Amino acid sequence: MSQFVAATTQEAIALEDAHGAHNYHPLPVVIARGSGVHVWDPEGKRYYDFLSAYSAVNQGHCHPRIIEALTQQASQLCLSSR
16 A cells, blocks of 8 residues: 655645645644544654544544444445445
8 A cells, every 4th residue: 555654744744835725724733643632743743632522533543443343344345326
């Protein structure tokens, strides 16, 4: 699987600025990975993710039961059209 990983926060911000939509001014933080209530930037700095009130992440990042269900479903069917 091919995967893009920015080497640094500044590299990722520069790429987003060059190729992303400019409909709002984002915070100067890049999130490389998450686990539970924490997220990390490409340099390894850990942050608390205070977006837990947002329903999509209220269970934390990479919850093992959700990853298991997602993997099971994706191995059967990923996308269907109406």
